Amino acid sequence: MIELPQPQRIADWFRPERPGPLIGPHVLQTGHGRIRADRPDAPRAVLVETGGDNFDLSGDPSAFRPGGPLRGIFRADQAFEAVLRDHSTELHRWPRVIYELQAPARDVVPVEAEVRRLVPADARALDALSPETHWITETWAGPPGAAAGGLAFGAFVDGALASVAIPFYVGERYEDIGVITEEPHRARGLSAACANAVVKDVLSRGRRPTWSTSPDNIASRRVAAKLGFRFVRSDLLYLVGRSI
Numbered sequence: 001m002i003e004l005p006q007p008q009r010i011a012d013w014f015r016p017e018r019p020g021p022l023i024g025p026h027v028l029q030t031g032h033g034r035i036r037a038d039r040p041d042a043p044r045a046v047l048v049e050t051g052g053d054n055f056d057l058s059g060d061p062s063a064f065r066p067g068g069p070l071r072g073i074f075r076a077d078q079a080f081e082a083v084l085r086d087h088s089t090e091l092h093r094w095p096r097v098i099y100e101l102q103a104p105a106r107d108v109v110p111v112e113a114e115v116r117r118l119v120p121a122d123a124r125a126l127d128a129l130s131p132e133t134h135w136i137t138e139t140w141a142g143p144p145g146a147a148a149g150g151l152a153f154g155a156f157v158d159g160a161l162a163s164v165a166i167p168f169y170v171g172e173r174y175e176d177i178g179v180i181t182e183e184p185h186r187a188r189g190l191s192a193a194c195a196n197a198v199v200k201d202v203l204s205r206g207r208r209p210t211w212s213t214s215p216d217n218i219a220s221r222r223v224a225a226k227l228g229f230r231f232v233r234s235d236l237l238y239l240v241g242r243s244i
Contacts, residue, residue: 001047001065007035013046013058017173019210020098020235021075023056024048025171030149032141038063052138057084071241081238088241096237097221099211099229100174105200106228111189113155113162115197122154123147125161133180136164153197155181155190163190165198168212175202176210179223191223199227 004010007028014024024046027033033050037043044063048056053072057064061083070087073094074080085091118126126143129136140146152166162185168178179195181188202209211229213220 001036001038004035004037017171019100019174019232020212022169022171022174022176023050023054023075026050026139026169029170032139032145050139051141052135074238074240076238084238084240090241092239092244094237094239095215096212096235097215097231098233098235099224100232101199101209101229103228105203108192108196109189111193113157113190115153115155115193118147118152118154120148130182133182136166136178136180139168153194155194157185163194165194174208174210176212192226195223196227
């Protein structure tokens with residue numbers, strides 16, 4: 001697989017967009033990540049990679065040549081499952097549920113925190129988050145990229161960043177929202193407050209907010225319901241070379 005020097009030429013590979021992981025569109029929209037293919041012209045298989053080992057694999061499985069063991073979180077059609085299994089030490093299916101906001105944004109109960117848009121100077125506060133919540137900036141090349149992107153909102157409690165929401169994937173039509181709250185500050189409405197600020201921001205840009213989570217993540221599903229998101233479909237990711 002070779003990296004495409006002009007990935008915008010294959011933008012149609014990722015259209016039409018649908019709610020859920022928008023890995024290809026995110027790389028094209030933000031520049032965070034890379035797109036590879038089996039050949040530079042008229043590719044038959046395309047592999048997109050963004051931060052946090054998040055991958056999108058599409059096209060013809062017979063044209064996909066990994067060149068070594070695979071590891072990461074893959075969005076791929078079921079036709080690629082055998083190829084992924086053959087090139088990894090382990091493979092697990094990870095069920096997902098996808099929601100979309102199809103109505104105006106709701107108001108949420110005010111919280112005892114300062115909720116505001118993050119700016120480049122907040123990179124240090126993002127970097128100070130606990131390791132278990134660092135994934136929130138992965139698709140933005142880490143805290144500096146997430147802070148500089150201008151799309152994240154955070155809740156500050158006593159001057160410290162306690163919760164963050166950000167479009168984890170940015171597409172042309174949809175933006176898929178991710179949110180975290182540090183463990184000592186959970187169950188205080190901070191996730192909903194930050195995510196709702198992002199929802200309103202996404203709508204102001206003429207795009208549709210979406211929400212992806214796992215069926216057993218009850219807390220995440222409750223926040224989505226509180227904000228007015230509605231279930232649109234089930235999905236599946238592959239955990240390749242790693243445990244659930």
